[in-house]
């Protein structure tokens with residue numbers, strides 16, 4: 001079947017090999033066995049390597065990673081959706097190196113041109129009066145701050161997030177994150193937080209399977225277009241019940257949602273839900289927060305921000321991961337009116353707005369623009385989705401192919417009819433095998449049965465052919 005899909009493979013191999021020769025670096029350091037021992041003895045036990053045989057990564061170049069033995073991998077996960085423009089992108093490296101020689105750190109107690117210039121450049125990417133930027137260091141920290149802003153600016157306490165969402169692992173954001181996989185038995189993180197039913201078209205109870213926001217352009221589209229799908233209305237009624245039964249009248253602080261759920265398994269929502277939800281929240285005194293930690297910076301192709309696909313302008317937007325191409329940088333943007341609430345007491349962050357992080361962030365934005373990476377995400381992402389859709393038509397275990405641009409999920413099931421998650425060992429067998437074929441995918445979803453594909457946005461169609469071919473072979477090797 002893949003003869004026709006792999007029409008670019010010869011070209012790909014040439015390019016692949018030349019990049020490999022160019023950037024593979026000699027590994028200097030302890031061998032894998034030694035690193036395993038060091039990790040076991042000295043690293044927090046929750047940090048577990050994901051593959052059966054862990055990877056010892058030595059270097060990276062654009063969409064490729066190299067292990068300690070010099071083996072080259074196509075990176076289809078980008079360090080968990082974080083390497084946006086490419087590993088060690090030369091333009092970003094140069095910008096950070098230049099800053100490194102000039103100034104590392106001041107904090108915000110002095111005027112810092114990199115902080116102001118970067119904030120201006122970033123805010124120009126936003127509509128309306130979203131123009132006040134607060135720079136922080138991680139997605140969790142950004143969402144913590146957004147939670148504080150929502151509560152302080154409205155004077156209300158009650159927050160809503162969606163089931164199956166992931167908003168971070170700090171003490172505050174743990175309560176927003178809604179999955180037993182990420183829950184610790186400790187009191188109070190959930191205080192004032194309500195988890196609404198997830199408008200999930202594949203695994204949700206009310207269907208809407210073909211009524212996703214931005215469905216892939218295949219003949220599977222239908223539903224909302226004909227106005228027959230009622231899934232959004234039913235999920236929305238369930239959200240209204242939270243307001244009816246659990247929140248003091250008119251006293252909502254806000255709602256937070258990813259534009260597409262990432263860790264939860266690339267879950268797109270039923271069409272129109274987010275828009276209706278944001279209006280309901282505002283009518284009840286709250287603000288709407290879009291978590292663009294995974295979906296921002298052009299990854300979705302059609303739009304620079306995921307919230308644009310939902311046809312809303314949020315009150316607060318949080319960003320991390322791709323913002324710095326792997327440099328620890330994150331941000332919150334909001335309106336001047338909401339930002340004002342933080343002046344009633346001191347609020348400070350030692351590393352937020354660090355000159356090195358700002359240099360990285362500025363260079364990333366410039367690369368996205370100069371290299372047309374949003375457009376590449378659209379073209380190559382759509383090609384990826386369509387190629388995977390062909391796999392879905394061949395294999396019973398490929399239950400769903402979804403996503404937008406270069407934010408893609410492939411859900412593995414026992415059968416298309418049952419949609420029961422594929423047994424863990426079977427899924428792991430397929431996924432571990434793709435590594436042997438030189439392709440690194442992520443995995444996630446509540447049951448861990450979703451391949452997560454979120455590569456650096458510089459990936460090519462030839463790379464896609466290689467990745468889909470590797471997945472095809474791996475599914476066959478597992479006996480399907």
Ligand SMILES: Cc1ncc(COP(=O)(O)O)c(C=O)c1O
Nearest residue numbers: 138139140166167168262293294
């Ligand atoms: C959507 C989303 N929000 C927030 C976070 C938390 O970001 P961090 O790990 O940088 O704290 C993540 C991390 O995966 C995420 O995917």
